[in-house]
Amino acid sequence: MQNNEVLRMRGICKSFLGVRALNNVDFTLRKGEIHALMGENGAGKSTLIKVLTGVYEKDGGSITVEGKDAHIRSPQDAQKAGISTVYQEITLCPNLTVAENMFIGRTKGALVNWKEREKRTAEILDSLGIPARPRQELSGCSLAVQQMVAIARAVDMQCKVLILDEPTSSLDEKEVEMLFGLMRDLKSRGVGIIFVTHFLEQVYAVSDRITVLRNGELVGEYVAEELPQVELVAKMMGKDLKDLADLEQVGVKNAGEKDMVYEAENLSSTEARPFGFHIRRGEVNGFTGLLGSGRSESVRAVFGADRVTGGTVKMNGKSVRITNPHEAMKAGIGYLPEDRKRDGIIADLSVRENIILALQVMRGFFHPMSRKEMEQFADEYIKALQIKTASQETPVGSLSGGNQQKVILARWLLTHPEYLILDEPTRGIDVGTKLEIQKLVLKLAEDDVSVTFISSEIEEMLRVCSRLIVMRDRKIVGELTGDDLTQATVMKTIAGGEQ
Amino acid sequence: MSTAGKQKRERLTDAQLLMTISICIFVFMYAAAMIFMGGGFLKTQQLFDLLNDNAALIIISCALTIVMIGGGINISVGGVIGLTVMAGALFLNAHSDGGPFSIVLTFLLAVGIGLAFGLLQGFLVSHLEIQPFIVTLAGMFLARGLTTMLSVNPVSVSHSDFSALVKTKIQIAFLGYTAKNGNLIPAKLEIGAVTAVAVVILVYLMLRYTKFGRNIYAIGGNQGSALTLGINVRRTRFYSYLISGLLSGLAGFVFLMHKPAGNASVAMRSEMDAIASSIIGGTLLTGGVGNVIGTFFGTMILATIQKIIALSPLNASWWQDMASGAMLGVFILLQSVVLSQRGRGRMGLPSWLKFRKE
Incomplete structure (x- = not known):
């Protein structure tokens, strides 16, 4: 085992009512890597992500985070293990300020120290270059910025594995560029990023590696530069190319x-x-x-x-x-x-x-x-x-x-x-x-x-x-x-x- | 570029805007009453009487605001007041020679009844996830039924120490006025009114500065998100109902101190007034937005309308009801117009009205 592996999933299996959704799937994520998870609908991408984040319990296989066995049975377990997810639909509270969204639900003590929170938030936003103000209501931010706030929260929680599930679906080109900038920044800080998307060009724009799933099985793991786009499509679709x-x-x-x-x-x-x-x-x-x-x-x-x-x-x-x-x-x-x-x-x-x-x-x-x-x-x-x-x-x-x-x-x-x-x-x-x-x-x-x-x-x-x-x-x-x-x-x- | 240093003043949030509107309306309305009706409105006592007469309503409005921010509703608050007043009156009469200690027991009884309702309803709403409207509707019927079961006939309190407590008023001389015969009549504030104001302040602080308070906003804003952010949604919701129950019990005791008599129709319909107060104060029925300071002014707006009509030639209960209804209607309309205009960025304060030039 290489010591820069931050996440290692081996032999993951998951069935729903007898239907195999994942069959013996392996996935490896390294430190400071953007790893695209590709596959058509029904390939098992979202099932794999949900197993990793504790939404589903796996039927078999093992997950290790930084070499330690991780027992993930709930989203809270996943967070504790250092796995954070940012979904396409923002899972923050729109009626609260940016600073509150950064810290709510994860501070100790019964009281809220607004000054401290806002100061800390300003520092984090500044260091990540996110164009938001701590005291702004979240609903006043664009979708892209909301997403970046969610990422900032995950980063501040010392996450080792960051899952971005279809983050670019509702962003325009400029916002996508902004998000990619942030992703590259996090990569340089050693965060491992799993990038789930449908957009091929985007995969090649930021990813280092690509793992392809099809029908709940692993097709393979590839270095992005060595896999031409056409071949990727072929791998995702399998025999459907003839059609x-x-x-x-x-x-x-x-x-x-x-x-x-x-x-x-x-x-x-x-x-x-x-x-x-x-x-x-x-x-x-x-x-x-x-x-x-x-x-x-x-x-x-x-x-x-x-x-x-x-x-x-x-x-x-x-x-x-x-x-x-x-x-x-x-x-x-x-x-x-x-x-x-x-x-x-x-x-x-x-x-x-x-x-x-x-x-x-x-x-x-x-x-x-x-x-x-x-x-x-x-x-x-x-x-x-x-x-x-x-x-x-x-x-x-x-x-x-x-x-x-x-x-x-x-x-x-x-x-x-x-x-x-x-x-x-x-x-x-x-x-x-x-x-x-x-x-x-x-x-x-x-x-x-x-x-x-x-x-x-x-x-x-x-x-x-x-x-x-x-x-x-x-x-x-x-x-x-x-x-x-x-x-x-x-x-x-x-x-x-x-x- | 540093955003960490000086922070720009953020524009008002929708909640703050709605609250500001209700405060302004109250001030304008009261000023108009002072100018056009004069008389009692020129005396501080009039303002104090609004507080004295509506102390219980202010407290249950706070109770409602808390659950409404969390995305729920509690319509049992009026019933709980009725029940605690009746139970308190009977208890005091049964211990008419019990001295001050029986008053303490009455207080505990009132708060206990409120807590029991909060506990039960909180459990049903948060753990069994039953619709809060239905749970508290059932609670309201239960409370009203228990009240009538305790006594079908009105019960007047005859308890010397309690009567003394009812008569105890905080007298503020410099806010008083000089009567025709030259005597200085100080402005009087009841204990209940002071309690109500204290509750408003405490609930404000709780909602603003405690983790629990912020969690209520979070679950009202987006329950699913709140869960993924690591908030214990069930516990937060449970405690919000517990606190609203506790406050209804307290409101019952305050009511008893204002009018020491139990009656099956005590505080009838007051839950509706409390909902109206919260909404006028800027709390959204959909949850996530609201503020008890606004609620306080919402109650005061309703109380002022009632007073104005009571002192006008139109004095009749139907005019009061219709005026309250019209006020609520106009206010909701105003809210939605203001919010939608703001959403499109068409509305901004004129530059001379802005707090600070940018």
């Missing part, structure tokens, strides 16, 4: 000269600046741009999900008024929202109830569907979309992310929309389902349904869309078709500037 190639040929990219289905001019909402675009029958177009570029806000305006403030809209050449989702649905538009959990599924209702929801709304309150009809529809779409569920009556909340997404798709397909908007339909779901959804989109287009597809992954957009609308700073800055549909051109258009 990717298949799809390339499936992609039908002839929008043709079919008639217009939807046209918007100067459409604006409380969240979106005036914009215009059109889509033809059987066309798949996409909105692309960085987070916050206005792509989601634009499609929300199309569906009337935000308050529409102006503009004209035509469906099939006839002018229509769409100011709320109900009017949009009646016009033949369906919308799969970006935030599945918040705006999409109704977790406590069954698969059946979630599927028939939109159709029921279209028919109206006074035309209830018979139970038989509902079951028939649900059955049909569960089969058609291959939704993996125990039964129609299973609460949607207990399905996997990909299957939840399919349920929402089924909900809209049932209304037979002419125009379907899919905002991030493949986010956070496994590769297999991703491919299924991509194929489904192309099939819909063949059946003359127009689809607007939004995704953070440009490769995916290029595969599915025949026209890309590029947004920057809440404005449409370009439209790409045909030969321009390459990663390089898209990137250039997104980035803007000369050339």
